[in-house]
Amino acid sequence: MKSGDLLLALLANTAWAFNFIAGKAGVTHFQPFLFTSLRFAVLLLVLVPFLRWMPGRMRGVLGIASVQGILHFSLIFAGLKASGDIASIAIASQLYVPFSALLATIVLGETWSRNRLFGIASAFGGVLVISLDPVVFHHLDALLLITAGAMAMAVATIQMRRLRGVGVLALQGWIALCATPALTLLSLLFEDGQWDAIHSATMLELATPVYSALGASLIGHGIVYHLLGRYPVSITTPLMLLTPVLAVAFGVLLWGDVLTWRLILGGAMTLAGIVVITVPTRTATTFSQEAER
Numbered sequence: 001m002k003s004g005d006l007l008l009a010l011l012a013n014t015a016w017a018f019n020f021i022a023g024k025a026g027v028t029h030f031q032p033f034l035f036t037s038l039r040f041a042v043l044l045l046v047l048v049p050f051l052r053w054m055p056g057r058m059r060g061v062l063g064i065a066s067v068q069g070i071l072h073f074s075l076i077f078a079g080l081k082a083s084g085d086i087a088s089i090a091i092a093s094q095l096y097v098p099f100s101a102l103l104a105t106i107v108l109g110e111t112w113s114r115n116r117l118f119g120i121a122s123a124f125g126g127v128l129v130i131s132l133d134p135v136v137f138h139h140l141d142a143l144l145l146i147t148a149g150a151m152a153m154a155v156a157t158i159q160m161r162r163l164r165g166v167g168v169l170a171l172q173g174w175i176a177l178c179a180t181p182a183l184t185l186l187s188l189l190f191e192d193g194q195w196d197a198i199h200s201a202t203m204l205e206l207a208t209p210v211y212s213a214l215g216a217s218l219i220g221h222g223i224v225y226h227l228l229g230r231y232p233v234s235i236t237t238p239l240m241l242l243t244p245v246l247a248v249a250f251g252v253l254l255w256g257d258v259l260t261w262r263l264i265l266g267g268a269m270t271l272a273g274i275v276v277i278t279v280p281t282r283t284a285t286t287f288s289q290e291a292e293r
Contacts, residue, residue, distance in 0.1 A: 001231060001239075008226070009223070009224075010243075012221075012224050013239070013242040014246060015219045015238075016216055016218055017090070017218045017246035017249075017250055018216075018222075018246075018247075019211070020080070020086050020089065020247045020251065021086065021091050021218075021247075021250050021251070021254055021255060022208045022212050022215070023076070023077055023208070023212055024080045024086050025204075025208050026077075026208030026209055027077050028078050028081075028086050028207070029198050030199055030201070030208075031081075031187060031191040031197070032074060032077040032078040032081050032288070033074060033183050033184075033186045033190065033191055034191055035077055035197075035209055036074050036077050036179070037179070037180055037186075038209035039209040039212045039213045041179040041212065042209055043173075043213040043217055044176035044180050044211035044264055046178060046214065046218065047170075047172055047173035047237030051161075051170065052170060053176060057163065057164075057165060057166055060159060060162060061171060062178060063157070064156050064163065064171065064180075065174050065175040065177070065179060066178065067152055067156045068159075068175060069176065069178055069182075069184060070176035070178070070182050071149075071152040072152040072156060073149075075145050076093060076145075076146060078145050079142045079145035079146035080228065082139055082142035083139050083143075084136070084138060084142070084249030085251060085257045086247065086250070086257055087247070087248040087259065087263055088135070088136045088142075089146050089251065090147045090243075090247030090251065091130060091248065091263075091267045091270050091271070092127050092147060093149065093150055093153075094244050094274055095123060095127060095146075096149035096150040096153035096157065097277050097278060099150055099151050099197075100157045100158065101119075102154075103158050105152050108158065108232065115276050115281050116276065116277055119272075119273040119276030119277040120273065120275060122270070122276065123270045123272070124273075125267070125275070126265075126266040126267065126272075127147070127266060128266070128280075129150065129262055130143075130263055130267065130270070131143055131268070133262040133263050135218060137262070146249075158270060164180060164235065167221075168225050173219075175276045181235045192209070192234070220245055224236065227239075237238060237278055238275070241271065241274060244271060245271070249273070
C-alpha cells in the first residue's frame, strides 16, 4: 500500500476512534435517543441528493436501516451514556466481529477453521476479563448495552453481505431517513427535556452529533470505501483494527480513563481474537470492518 493511502487509513481510524469521544461527550449532555436522532438528522441533510428508490432492493435497505440505524446506534450511545469509561466500550463494541462470524455460520453456511474458533473464544474471553474490572463492573448495564449493540451490528453486517448494487452514500442516506423520525419519536416517548438540552447546549456540545455524522460516517467510511476500491479486503480490513487502540488512547488522554491490568489483558485478548477472525486464512472468510460506526 502506498504511503499516501496508509495515511488515509490512519485518518479513517482516527475519525472512527474520536467518534467514541464525541459520542461520550454528546450523551453527557443529550439523552441517547435525542443525540442519535440529531446525528442522523445532520447526516440526512447532507445525503438527501443521494436518495434514490431502488426497485428490488428496498426491503434489504429498509431492513438494514432498522437494525443498524435505529437499534445498533441507539444501543451504542445508550451504552456510552451509562459507561464509566470509554476504553472498555471501544473494545467491547468490536464484538460485532465474532458475532458476525457466528451468524455467518448459521445464516450463510460458512465454515469455521480451528484458528477462527480460537479467535472467537479469545474475543469473548477478553470482554469477560474486562467486565471484572472495577470501573466496568459497576457499569455492567453499559457493557450489556454495548454487547447488544454489537449483536445488532453483526445482524446488519450479514444483511449488508446479502445486499448488492447499493452505494455506501445511498445506503447511509436511507439509514438516516429511516432512523431520524424513528429515534425522534423514541426520544419523545421515553426521554424529556429535549428542547432545554438543545437550547442550553454550547457550540462544542452541538458539534458532537455533527462530528459523529460527518467525521465518522462520511470521512471515515468514504476513505475506507476508497481504499477497498484500490486494495483487496485482506489488506484493507486489518488496518482498521487500529480504531479501538486509538479509542483507548483517546480515552486515557482526553477523557481521563485509567488503564488497569484487567482492561489491558482483556483488551489484548479481544483484539488478538479479532485479528485471528479478520485476517483471512485458507479456510476462513474475512469479515470486513467497513460497516457503520
